[in-house]
Amino acid sequence: MAKREHRIILGLVCTICKNRNYVTTRNKINTEEKLLLKKFCKHCRKVTDHKENEKLK
Ligand SMILES: [Zn+2]
Numbered sequence: 399m400a401k402r403e404h405r406i407i408l409g410l411v412c413t414i415c416k417n418r419n420y421v422t423t424r425n426k427i428n429t430e431e432k433l434l435l436k437k438f439c440k441h442c443r444k445v446t447d448h449k450e451n452e453k454l455k
Pocket residue numbers: 412413414415416417439440441442443446
């Protein structure tokens with residue numbers, strides 16, 4: 399199986415305003431839990447929690 403099939407593309411959504419601010423990838427073999435990252439949200443104009451939601455691919 400090709401290595402890149404283990405990487406899934408997902409969106410990171412601000413938990414405050416629900417805007418999708420980032421797109422990232424995750425290796426589902428190495429990282430089984432959902433991501434929760436502190437990132438700058440340009441809509442809230444501050445650092446907020448961003449969680450993964452949709453699988454883009
Ligand atoms: Zn926000």
